[in-house]
Each structure stands twice: as C-alpha cells, then as structure tokens.
Amino acid sequence: MSSIVARNKSKLIYNQPPILEAVIAVYFSHPIVSNDLIKKEKRLKKNYDLSDIQSNVTIQVKGDSSLEPKFTKGPEQKGFRLLSTDMTKSLQIWPGMFLISQRSPYVGWDFFKERFFRDWNIFFKSNESKEISQIGMRYINRIDVPVKNAAEVIKPEDFLTINPSFPNSLSQIRNFSIQSVVELADIGSQLKLSSQSVPSPILGYSSLLLDIDIIKNQDLPNSQKALNAYLDIARVKKNEIFEMCITDMSRNLFK
Amino acid sequence: MTQVLIKNRKKGIESLRSPSHVSLESFTRQFDIPVSSYSRVISEITRNCSGTPLSTFSSDEKSIREKLFDAKAIAKIKIAEVSMHLDTKWREKIFRQLDLMHDDADWESDDVPIQILSIVTFLRSLGVIDYKKYPSLGMSNSGYLLAAWLYNENRLTLEFLPIDKVRWVLSVKSEDSYESAAGETQLPVLMSRLSPYDPGQWFLHGNN
Numbered sequence: 001m002s003s004i005v006a007r008n009k010s011k012l013i014y015n016q017p018p019i020l021e022a023v024i025a026v027y028f029s030h031p032i033v034s035n036d037l038i039k040k041e042k043r044l045k046k047n048y049d050l051s052d053i054q055s056n057v058t059i060q061v062k063g064d065s066s067l068e069p070k071f072t073k074g075p076e077q078k079g080f081r082l083l084s085t086d087m088t089k090s091l092q093i094w095p096g097m098f099l100i101s102q103r104s105p106y107v108g109w110d111f112f113k114e115r116f117f118r119d120w121n122i123f124f125k126s127n128e129s130k131e132i133s134q135i136g137m138r139y140i141n142r143i144d145v146p147v148k149n150a151a152e153v154i155k156p157e158d159f160l161t162i163n164p165s166f167p168n169s170l171s172q173i174r175n176f177s178i179q180s181v182v183e184l185a186d187i188g189s190q191l192k193l194s195s196q197s198v199p200s201p202i203l204g205y206s207s208l209l210l211d212i213d214i215i216k217n218q219d220l221p222n223s224q225k226a227l228n229a230y231l232d233i234a235r236v237k238k239n240e241i242f243e244m245c246i247t248d249m250s251r252n253l254f255k
Numbered sequence: 256m257t258q259v260l261i262k263n264r265k266k267g268i269e270s271l272r273s274p275s276h277v278s279l280e281s282f283t284r285q286f287d288i289p290v291s292s293y294s295r296v297i298s299e300i301t302r303n304c305s306g307t308p309l310s311t312f313s314s315d316e317k318s319i320r321e322k323l324f325d326a327k328a329i330a331k332i333k334i335a336e337v338s339m340h341l342d343t344k345w346r347e348k349i350f351r352q353l354d355l356m357h358d359d360a361d362w363e364s365d366d367v368p369i370q371i372l373s374i375v376t377f378l379r380s381l382g383v384i385d386y387k388k389y390p391s392l393g394m395s396n397s398g399y400l401l402a403a404w405l406y407n408e409n410r411l412t413l414e415f416l417p418i419d420k421v422r423w424v425l426s427v428k429s430e431d432s433y434e435s436a437a438g439e440t441q442l443p444v445l446m447s448r449l450s451p452y453d454p455g456q457w458f459l460h461g462n463n
Contacts, residue, residue, distance in 0.1 A: 016339045025307045050324075086350050087331040088338075099308065105338045105346075136307025144340070150443075192306045201337050201375070203419070203442055204382035213306040 014254035326368030372417035404457035
C-alpha cells in the first residue's frame with residue numbers, strides 16, 4: 001500500500017517530512033548598492049521578528065616556502081538577515097543575492113513559495129531591474145533510522161537508492177559521503193546530489209543525509225511569472241528526485 | 256495540578272547534586288555555543304560544492320542582549336533539527352521556556368546562558384524518554400537544562416549534562432514517608448536506573 005501511494009509522486013504528503021532546511025537563493029547580475037539594500041531591509045523588517053547585519057570579508061593569503069604568509073583583507077560586503085523568533089524562517093539579502101530559508105518543521109511548498117514572493121515583491125519594486133544570474137533550490141533531508149543498539153550498522157541501500165558501491169569484503173560501511181553533479185536537461189538546470197551518513201541527534205537512531213540542490217544558470221526567468229513557473233517546475237523535479245532516491249523503508253519512517 | 260510552572264528566574268542556582276537541591280521553583284536559564292557535528296557536515300558540503308548556500312548562523316561575543324539572543328538562537332536551531340520528532344505544542348513550549356530563561360531584563364553579566372551541549376543531550380534523550388507528559392524546563396547556574404516532572408507528590412528532576420550524561424534527583428512518597436534518591440548516569444542506562452521508582456508515572460501521564 002505504501003509503495004503504491006509513494007509512487008503517486010505528486011500527491012505524496014508525509015506526516016513527518018525529513019526536510020531539515022529548504023532554501024531558495026536568487027543571484028543578481030548587477031549588485032544592489034548599499035543604500036538601496038538598507039532601504040529594502042527597512043521595508044522587509046515588518047515581515048520578520050528580528051533583523052541583524054551580516055558581514056562577508058575576503059582574506060587573501062600570499063606566501064611561499066621561505067616567507068611568512070601575508071594576509072590581506074579584501075573588500076567587505078554587508079548584508080542583512082531577517083528571522084522569525086523561532087529561528088525557522090529566515091531571509092538573507094546581500095548586494096548580489098536574495099535567499100529565503102525554512103528550517104524544520106517544513107510547512108509545505110505553498111506556504112514557502114508564498115513567503116518567497118511576499119518578500120520578493122517588497123524587495124523589488126515593479127519598476128526595478130532584476131536581472132537574475134542564478135537560481136538555486138536546495139532541500140536537505142535527514143532520514144533518521146531507529147537502531148536497536150549503538151553497534152548496529154544500518155545498510156544505506158535499505159533507505160537510499162544512491163549509495164557507495166564497495167567490493168563484498170568491504171561491505172561493513174561505517175560512514176560514507178558521495179556527491180554527484182547531474183544535468184537536468186528537461187528543466188535546463190544542474191543537480192548537485194549528495195548523500196552521506198551523519199551522526200544522529202537522537203539516541204537510538206542512525207541518520208542519513210540526502211541533499212538535493214537544483215541550480216539554474218542559463219535561460220533564466222526574466223519576469224515574475226516566468227520565475228514563478230520555474231520554481232514550480234523545479235519543485236516538482238525536486239520531489240521526483242527525492243522519491244527516486246529513497247526506498248519504501250524510508251517512506252515508512254516519514255508516515 | 257501536576258505541572259510545575261516556572262515564572263521567574265532565580266540567581267545562583269547550583270547544578271543538581273543531591274535530593275536537597277530538588278527545589279522545583281528554582282529552575283532557570285543558560286545555553287552556550289559549540290558547533291555540532293551535523294553543522295560541520297553541512298559546512299563541509301557547502302565548502303566543497305559551492306552550491307546553493309544555506310542560511311548560515313554565526314555569533315561573536317557582544318553585549319548581554321546579543322549574547323542571550325545568540326544562545327537562544329543556536330539552541331532553537333539545534334532543536335529545529337529534530338522538530339520532525341517533536342509535536343508542535345511541545346516544541347513551542349520548549350521555545351517559550353527558553354525565552355523565559357533568557358529574559359535580559361534581570362540578566363546579570365556573570366550569568367551563563369544555556370550550554371548547547373546540554374541541549375544536545377536533552378535532544379538525544381528523545382530516543383530514551385517517552386515525553387508524553389511535557390516537563391517544566393529550567394536551567395542550572397552552570398547553564399545546563401533541567402527538566403522536572405511532578406506526579407501527585409512524587410518529583411523527578413533531570414539535569415542534562417554534556418556528552419550524554421544525566422544527573423537525576425527524585426523524591427517519592429511511600430505511605431507516610433518520603434524517599435529520595437539521586438545519581439549521575441549515561442543516557443542509555445537512565446531508564447534502568449529509574450526503573451525501581453516506576454518512571455512511567457512521570458513520563459506517561461499526558462498533559463493537563
């Protein structure tokens with residue numbers, strides 16, 4: 001029964017979705033000047049409980065074998081981070097980036113996208129140029145598998161369909177990490193797909209991470225309508241990839 | 256009324272050592288900051304593949320208000336990582352009590368905010384303790400999280416120390432006298448240490 005339900009991918013809703021963090025990040029071709037960014041932060045503040053300034057500093061290190069390394073501070077970039085009091089909802093705005101994030105508990109795509117456009121439409125007034133250079137949609141999932149005792153080793157292939165492959169004599173995998181980049185020609189994007197074992201935050205569990213990052217940096221949307229359409233398509237693709245990468249044993253854990 | 260309510264913080268609360276410290280009204284504040292192994296894993300991923308960045312969080316030593324904000328924020332982010340295993344009411348209660356413990360209005364400079372390693376142990380206890388009855392939460396003056404249950408006149412308090420260590424103190428009424436017990440143990444064997452006292456009376460009796 002569960003596998004039949006699971007294969008009806010677009011209808012799948014889990015009671016305990018394993019999403020740790022969902023992120024949409026939009027990069028701009030032309031950075032926003034500092035004063036404009038401050039004005040935008042003031043307008044966006046009303047949607048969040050907290051706001052603070054973030055700094056990004058580049059340090060260059062030069063040196064060779066005979067000399068002490070020389071450190072040079074590069075240009076400092078200021079951005080803002082806006083947060084809900086429970087820290088689960090955040091927005092980061094930088095001269096070159098708009099990043100919205102939802103930490104667990106994930107509230108669903110409709111709410112997440114609604115929040116994205118609520119803030120996007122405040123960030124960019126309708127007459128402003130907003131040429132996009134890259135869009136990223138990233139979902140990090142953690143699959144918590146109950147184990148009988150600390151010595152029990154779970155088989156990643158029981159829960160994930162993307163796994164490291166080893167010779168039989170090396171089959172007792174304690175930890176692993178794999179990452180692949182895959183072309184998604186049908187939506188003109190790239191997929192950065194990672195899976196790895198991670199320490200479980202709960203005693204009596206063993207955890208696996210599944211990180212799905214869909215990146216588009218060509219044929220980018222040039223209107224809000226096109227951006228909306230792309231985000232919907234990327235989200236459907238993300239769900240397909242997620243379902244392809246997990247097994248029914250995983251699905252049973254999210255019920 | 257089986258719920259212990261914590262209204263105000265009190266100063267100078269020592270960590271649990273013996274049953275004499277089971278003053279249920281004496282719970283309060285504190286949290287700290289180390290980076291979790293999970294966060295490290297995430298940063299590794301970000302560094303290695305230069306993909307879509309996550310919503311990062313960092314903190315510096317600043318004013319008391321900022322320090323408290325950072326401590327609460329890091330604790331809440333840590334708790335959010337297991338929110339798929341917490342029901343909404345329980346999660347909201349934890350957040351509310353964290354806010355109460357870190358009220359900057361009566362915070363003093365030598366007070367210690369919550370230690371993140373204590374939160375880590377508390378979260379790991381979700382695999383051991385069935386929190387059907389939500390405890391009242393407080394904080395020792397070392398910044399360790401305290402959880403207290405009251406069932407009739409029987410009391411249990413746990414103090415979550417770093418690295419899966421738990422201090423426990425209890426008092427139970429048997430006929431006309433009270434019996435007290437205390438100990439320090441590792442999380443995996445906590446329930447067996449409490450078993451002579453029927454721990455289900457505290458954990459399993461639902462919420463009022």
